[in-house]
Amino acid sequence: MPTPSLPSLSLSTTSPAEPLETVVAEQTLIVQQSDSPVQAGRPPNIAIIGAGPAGLMAAQVLAKAGYPAQVFDAMPSAGRKFLQAGRGGLNLTHNEAFETFTARYFEAQKHLTPALENFTPTQLRQWAKELGFETFVGSSGKVYPLDKKAAPLLRAWLQQLKRQQTVFQ
Numbered sequence: 001m002p003t004p005s006l007p008s009l010s011l012s013t014t015s016p017a018e019p020l021e022t023v024v025a026e027q028t029l030i031v032q033q034s035d036s037p038v039q040a041g042r043p044p045n046i047a048i049i050g051a052g053p054a055g056l057m058a059a060q061v062l063a064k065a066g067y068p069a070q071v072f073d074a075m076p077s078a079g080r081k082f083l084q085a086g087r088g089g090l091n092l093t094h095n096e097a098f099e100t101f102t103a104r105y106f107e108a109q110k111h112l113t114p115a116l117e118n119f120t121p122t123q124l125r126q127w128a129k130e131l132g133f134e135t136f137v138g139s140s141g142k143v144y145p146l147d148k149k150a151a152p153l154l155r156a157w158l159q160q161l162k163r164q165q166t167v168f169q
């Protein structure tokens with residue numbers, strides 16, 4: 001089966017002498033050379049450093065696109081801080097007007113709004129539901145999983161990722 005291309009990523013080659021700023025300014029995510037695995041028809045080897053929620057979500061997006069990654073973490077198990085968050089009831093997101101929600105990011109609001117538009121609080125609740133966890137809105141507008149626990153959700157998330165061929169190291 002041919003390997004699908006990576007249409008949503010910005011691909012470019014940079015010479016070693018090119019200043020780092022140039023690469024950052026171009027928002028280059030992957031440096032793809034002509035003999036890259038994708039072009040050679042092999043699945044690319046993708047490493048994600050950090051098995052917190054950010055790394056796990058990145059792994060999920062990649063797995064869904066057909067690129068299961070290897071996730072590395074310095075700790076012996078994934079999502080340790082996420083588990084700590086569960087002690088406070090696991091406030092997943094907020095149920096409020098979108099502008100009010102994005103204002104919670106203060107000076108990062110402008111920068112983060114496009115990402116938040118692509119993955120809204122409603123979509124986050126749907127994501128939890130698809131993992132098997134209904135959510136509810138507390139009196140403060142905070143959104144929690146029904147059991148207010150992180151461990152079952154994390155377990156289900158990791159199992160789903162492993163079924164999708166994500167490897168944890």
Ligand SMILES: Cc1cc2nc3c(=O)[nH]c(=O)nc-3n(C[C@H](O)[C@H](O)[C@H](O)COP(=O)(O)OP(=O)(O)OC[C@H]3O[C@@H](n4cnc5c(N)ncnc54)[C@H](O)[C@@H]3O)c2cc1C
Nearest residue numbers: 050051052053054055072073074075081082084085090091
């Ligand atoms: C007590 C507490 C309660 C919280 N409550 C909530 C809440 O209710 N709702 C909420 O949304 N957030 C809450 N948070 C915050 C939430 O836990 C963090 O926002 C979230 O974990 C950040 O995710 P992350 O993936 O960016 O980073 P992290 O969860 O910190 O994950 C980063 C991972 O990378 C690994 N790592 C770092 N450096 C390296 C390296 N060099 N090599 C290999 N691995 C590395 C770390 O071991 C870690 O596993 C809470 C946090 C705490 C501490």
